[in-house]
Amino acid sequence: MSKIRWGILSAAKIGTKKVIPAMQKGVYSDVVALASRKAETARAEAAALGISKAYGSYEELLADPTIQAVYNPLPNHLHVPWTIKALEAGKHVLCEKPIALSSAEAAHLLDVSRQYPQLKVMEAFMYRFHPQWQRARQLVQEGKIGKLRTVQTVFSYYNTDPTNIRNQADIGGGGMMDIGCYGISLSRFIFGAEPTRVMGIVEYDPTLKTDRMASALLDFGDGTATFTCSTQLSPYQRVNIFGTEGRVEIEIPFNAPPDRPCKMWHQRGDEIEEIMLDICDQYTIQGDLFSQAILYNTPVPTPLEDAVANMKVIEAVFESAKKNGWV
Numbered sequence: 177m178s179k180i181r182w183g184i185l186s187a188a189k190i191g192t193k194k195v196i197p198a199m200q201k202g203v204y205s206d207v208v209a210l211a212s213r214k215a216e217t218a219r220a221e222a223a224a225l226g227i228s229k230a231y232g233s234y235e236e237l238l239a240d241p242t243i244q245a246v247y248n249p250l251p252n253h254l255h256v257p258w259t260i261k262a263l264e265a266g267k268h269v270l271c272e273k274p275i276a277l278s279s280a281e282a283a284h285l286l287d288v289s290r291q292y293p294q295l296k297v298m299e300a301f302m303y304r305f306h307p308q309w310q311r312a313r314q315l316v317q318e319g320k321i322g323k324l325r326t327v328q329t330v331f332s333y334y335n336t337d338p339t340n341i342r343n344q345a346d347i348g349g350g351g352m353m354d355i356g357c358y359g360i361s362l363s364r365f366i367f368g369a370e371p372t373r374v375m376g377i378v379e380y381d382p383t384l385k386t387d388r389m390a391s392a393l394l395d396f397g398d399g400t401a402t403f404t405c406s407t408q409l410s411p412y413q414r415v416n417i418f419g420t421e422g423r424v425e426i427e428i429p430f431n432a433p434p435d436r437p438c439k440m441w442h443q444r445g446d447e448i449e450e451i452m453l454d455i456c457d458q459y460t461i462q463g464d465l466f467s468q469a470i471l472y473n474t475p476v477p478t479p480l481e482d483a484v485a486n487m488k489v490i491e492a493v494f495e496s497a498k499k500n501g502w503v
Contacts, residue, residue, distance in 0.1 A: 179206040180467040183243040183267070185234050185258055187212045187221040190272065191249040195300075196225055198434065198459030199247075204467035205460075211237035234258060238265035245270065245470060247300075247463075251341045252348025253277055256285045259297065263289060268296040270466050274357045275299040275483035277348045279491055282484040289480055296469050298476040299483035301361050305465060306432050306458040308440050309365070311451065312417060312424045315442055316366055322421025327366055327401040329359040329416075331430060332409035336384070342407060343384045350386035351407040352378070352490055358430050359403030360394070360489045366417060367396045370485055373502045376493035381408070392493045395502075421445065432458055 182205055184191050199205040208228055212218035215232030222230035231237040238246070238261060245268040248258055256276045262269045276282035289297045303309055316324050333355075335342060342349050364370060371394035379389040389406040415429040422444035432438050434457035442449045469476045496503040 178471055179204055180268075180470050181242055181244045182207045182463075182467075183209040183211065183229075183237045183240065183246050184227075185211055185237065185246055185248045185262075186250050187217050188249040191247065192221055192225065195247060195249065195459045195463070196227075198457040199463035200225070201457065201460050202464045202467065204471060205463040209237055209240060209243055234261075238262055238267060244268060245296075245467070248272060249300075252353055253346075256281050259285060260288050263292050263295055263297065266295070268466075268470050270298055270300050270463070272300045273361075273483075274348070274353050274487065274490065275480070276487055277353075279484060279487040282480075282487045286480045286484055296466065296476050297480050298466055298469075298478055299480070299486075300462060301358075301478060302458045302462040303358065303362070303430050303432070304365060304478065305461040306438070307453045307456060308426055308429070308432065308438050308451075309362075311453070312426060312440065313366060315424055316417060316419070317368075320442065320444060321417065321419030321423055323398075324367065324417070324419050325399045326418050327363050327399075327415065328418070329362065329401070329403035329414075329429075330405075331355045331358055331403070331413045332406040333411045334409060335407055336381075338384060343381075343386055345385040349384075350388075351405045352387050352390050352493065354405075354407065355430075356387075356390050356392075356403065356405035356493070357486060357490060359392070359401075359405055360493075361486050362415065362429070363394055363396075363401035363403070364482075364486065364489070367399065367401070369396055371396050371401070371489060371492075374489060374492045374496055375502050376496040378494060378497035387494075390493065390497070392496075394489070434458070434460075 211231035218230035248271040376392040381388040391404040394401040417424040438453040
């Protein structure tokens with residue numbers, strides 16, 4: 177069976193600890209190279225992961241003609257520049273979220289990508305491909321909770337390390353870019369629509385200057401979505417989807433464990449069904465789906481237009497918080 181040959185830009189932990197090991201289990205994905213700004217780091221990480229090629233620069237990896245696709249888990253401010261460089265080098269790109277620092281930057285990437293119609297580009301919102309989210313959306317679409325009315329999301333962790341890229345405002349750090357983007361993405365995913373207006377409240381860390389807690393209300397016309405995200409709260413994540421006749425609750429909606437079954441609940445009336453999902457790795461599924469899109473020249477599961485739309489809502493939340501009103 178054919179596999180897509182993947183190269184990894186950087187030795188970022190999300191890649192070395194989660195994405196690469198998962199993709200190595202894939203049916204359609206073959207990770208063959210890893211690049212870092214330091215050759216010794218690249219060699220050490222590649223050796224630890226059983227990857228055959230190691231490069232001391234991103235340019236060297238992109239120049240390798242045997243690599244077909246690139247995974248870009250670089251810091252947020254490098255997502256668009258290096259995704260464009262990868263496209264220019266003739267590589268398909270799976271780029272970590274958020275796709276860009278602004279909707280304008282994301283739109284620029286979309287425009288550039290259209291110059292390479294033979295190449296695939298996708299934002300790596302891996303959660304959407306987990307069976308629990310596919311099941312949740314199916315239940316909503318089939319009317320199993322009645323009419324969809326509101327979605328509630330909480331996603332938080334505690335991290336005040338100033339050296340962590342999530343806490344560096346000048347390179348796209350902060351809670352909204354890191355985890356608030358999930359609250360927006362999933363709401364759009366479940367409603368199958370864009371919010372008409374948003375209201376946001378954002379609190380900033382006085383020293384780090386990053387947004388450390390944000391809450392928002394998204395108006396979808398026929399329903400609403402609310403979320404709170406924070407980089408300085410007790411670690412927690414949960415999603416509840418409410419309809420006129422029932423609800424769906426997802427226990428671990430984003431960091432779904434790859435080594436044990438995931439759990440969700442479907443309530444209709446007074447009856448609550450506990451749903452156990454088979455063990456799987458959402459990063460493996462994501463890598464294989466993207467690889468299949470390349471192999472069979474089919475559309476990627478999540479088009480780049482979706483990434484641009486998500487960035488627009490993120491910006492609207494920030495703008496609303498500044499204006500203290502609806503945007």
